[in-house]
Amino acid sequence: MMNKEPDATQQTRPRNAGENNMYKDMKGSAHRLAPPEIAVKAMPEDERVWVPQAEGVWFRPLMLNTLVGQWCNLLRVRRAGVLSRHLHPNPVHGYVIEGRWYYREHDWVAETGSYVFEPPGEVHTLVVPDDCSEMITFFNITGSMIYLDEANKHVGYEDVFTKIDMCRAHYENVGLGADYVDQFIR
């Protein structure tokens, strides 16, 4: 007599399937081990929330993920020209909220409302055109930003921890307190 095939749905079915208490130990609306959510006005009313990064360049932290090594922020640029040449070993997702910019290595322009996927391992040079007085873009960056010169020599580095350090120093400086950044850290 042939053995009956095991029922795949039975095999993979979680033990608590069909029960109402999906999580037995809840904290509010989430599992007790889940980190708290973040819900903030992305465009801050207080100018001090923008962290200066370079002449005419600021970032606004939204989510600083120390477990994955990833961060979400708004980048605001109020100067034209070449901003940076960089490599990121991991993916980047961007959504342009205002203004426009492009990478010298590509023939497209990211404009208000554009979504951009930047594949891991690409070197590109960010340029804001002369006729753009301000650009604001949401970026979700994993891993690091490795800044390069024209000869691809390594000239700088950023990751979630350097971003946190910059925020702490700036918020301390402007009177918000270093721990103002804590609300964005998970």
Ligand SMILES: [Fe+2]
């Ligand atoms: Fe990039």
